[in-house]
Amino acid sequence: MNSIYHDGNKNIGGAALGFTTWVFSVGIMSVFIIPGIIYMHGVGAAWFGIALALGIFVSWASTSYRMMLYATKEKGVCVISDYVDERYRKKTVSGWIMRIIISLFAVGIIAYMLSFLKNMLHAFAPGREILIIVIMLAIIYIFTVLFGLSGIAYMSVIKGVCIFVAMILMVVTIWMTLGKHGILKGLFSSRPDGGMTSFLNALDVDGRGVSAVYLISELSWIFIILGIPNIANLFLTYGNTRDLSKGRTISISFSVIVLFNSAVLGVFLRAYLADSIYLLGDMSVIEVFVRTFEKLGDGNNLGGWARIMYVAAIFIAASSVIDTSLHLSTSVLSTVGHKSHNGRKKRTGDYMRISVISAFIILASVLLGLYIDSSDMSILKFLLMETGCILAPGILASLLDKRSTDIGVAMGMIIGGLVSAVWNFAPFITSGKNAISLYEYTELSGILPSTVAAYLVIFLVSRITRDVDDKVKDEFEEVRKHIVV
Numbered sequence: 001m002n003s004i005y006h007d008g009n010k011n012i013g014g015a016a017l018g019f020t021t022w023v024f025s026v027g028i029m030s031v032f033i034i035p036g037i038i039y040m041h042g043v044g045a046a047w048f049g050i051a052l053a054l055g056i057f058v059s060w061a062s063t064s065y066r067m068m069l070y071a072t073k074e075k076g077v078c079v080i081s082d083y084v085d086e087r088y089r090k091k092t093v094s095g096w097i098m099r100i101i102i103s104l105f106a107v108g109i110i111a112y113m114l115s116f117l118k119n120m121l122h123a124f125a126p127g128r129e130i131l132i133i134v135i136m137l138a139i140i141y142i143f144t145v146l147f148g149l150s151g152i153a154y155m156s157v158i159k160g161v162c163i164f165v166a167m168i169l170m171v172v173t174i175w176m177t178l179g180k181h182g183i184l185k186g187l188f189s190s191r192p193d194g195g196m197t198s199f200l201n202a203l204d205v206d207g208r209g210v211s212a213v214y215l216i217s218e219l220s221w222i223f224i225i226l227g228i229p230n231i232a233n234l235f236l237t238y239g240n241t242r243d244l245s246k247g248r249t250i251s252i253s254f255s256v257i258v259l260f261n262s263a264v265l266g267v268f269l270r271a272y273l274a275d276s277i278y279l280l281g282d283m284s285v286i287e288v289f290v291r292t293f294e295k296l297g298d299g300n301n302l303g304g305w306a307r308i309m310y311v312a313a314i315f316i317a318a319s320s321v322i323d324t325s326l327h328l329s330t331s332v333l334s335t336v337g338h339k340s341h342n343g344r345k346k347r348t349g350d351y352m353r354i355s356v357i358s359a360f361i362i363l364a365s366v367l368l369g370l371y372i373d374s375s376d377m378s379i380l381k382f383l384l385m386e387t388g389c390i391l392a393p394g395i396l397a398s399l400l401d402k403r404s405t406d407i408g409v410a411m412g413m414i415i416g417g418l419v420s421a422v423w424n425f426a427p428f429i430t431s432g433k434n435a436i437s438l439y440e441y442t443e444l445s446g447i448l449p450s451t452v453a454a455y456l457v458i459f460l461v462s463r464i465t466r467d468v469d470d471k472v473k474d475e476f477e478e479v480r481k482h483i484v485v
Contacts, residue, residue, distance in 0.1 A: 013153075022258070046263045049263060051222050334354050
C-alpha cells in the first residue's frame, strides 16, 4: 500500500496536521457561512458556531488518542474504514458502510463547493467561471495525487495563515471605515428584526427569543463533528503523542479564534451594508459578500487589499474542503483489499489506482454539481448531518465500548441515518390540511433523537449477537491503558 500518499508514513508534523484539521472543519464556515447567517438572523445564530468549536474539542478529547494508538500499533492502518476492520479483526459490514458513506459524502461536498465557487465567480468573472474551476480542479487533482496527505497538510499551514490574516484584515477595515459610532448607527439603520438590541442578543434569533429546544438543536451539532470522516481520519495519521498534542492545541485554538472572529464579522457586515439593505432588502449570503466587495473597492488602499485577501480566503477555504475530501475518498477506496493484521497479504495501491479513483470522484462531483443550488445552505447541512449521524455512532462505539460488535455497529449506523432523515423530512404528522415532519412539529432537530437511537441499537444488538473474541478485547484494553489524558 502506498502509505506515503495516505498518511505520509506518519512523519507529517503535528502543526501541519493541526492546521489541516481546523482549515477543513471551520475554514469555509468561518469565512462565509457563519458571518452570513449572523448577518441575516442576528448573534443568536452563533450557537451553530459554538457547537462547531465544542464538537472539535470533544472530538479531540474522545477519539484522537485512541485512533492514533490503534493506527501506530497496526502499521498498515491509515484510513478509517481499515481501522474498523482492524478493530474487529475481519472484513466488517460496518467498514463497508463507512466506505460507501464517505464516498457519497466526498462527492456531495465537493459538488456543493464547486457550485458555490461557480456562483461566486459569476459575480466577479462572468463567462469565465467554468474555465477557472477546471483549472483549479486540475491543480488540486495533480497536487493531491503527487503529494498525498503530506502536500495537503503542509499547504494547509499556508492556507490557514491566509484565512486568519484575511478575516482579521476584513474586521479591521470595516472598523476603521465606520468606527464605533458608525457601526452602531449602521446596525440601527439596517432595521434588523426586533431592533438592534435584539440583533446583538445571543438569546434572540430573528427578533424572537430562542427556546431551550432551539439551543438543544444547535448544540447537538457537536455529535455531527464527531462523525465527519475527514477529521476522524486525520487522527490515524499522527505518529506520536507529542505531535498529536501539538496538533490538538493548534486545531482547537485557531478554530475558536476564527469562529469568534466570524461572529464579529457578521455583525460588522450588517452595519457596513446598511445602505444596501435599505435599497435592496433581503440578500442571500453570496449577495452579501458581493456587495461588500463592491463597496470595499479594488484600489490600492486598505479596502482594496481587504477585498483581495478575503476573496482569496474564500477560495482557499473551499479548495481545502475539496482536496481533503478527494484525498480521503480516494484513500478509502484505493485501500480496498489491503490487509494488515498478523502478516496477512498486503495489496499495493499504486499511483495508477489512486489516479483513476481520484479522477472518478472529481467527475462524479462535477456532474452532481450541475444540479446543486449552493445558495440553499440546507443542502450542505443535510450532507453534514446525515454523514455525522451515520458515522459518529460507529466511530465512538468502536473506540469506547469493548463489547461492541461489527453487526451492532453496522445496525446502529443504519438506524442513525434513517432516524435523522425520517425525523427531519418525512411529512407524516397531520397539521391542519398539511402533513409536517417531526422536526417541524417539535422544532427539535433529528440529530439528538438519531444519536440516542443509534447508540441504543449498538448497545443492544452488540449484546445479543456473538461476542468478539478475547484477542479483540485484549487489544482494546491495551489501547485504553496507554491513553494520555
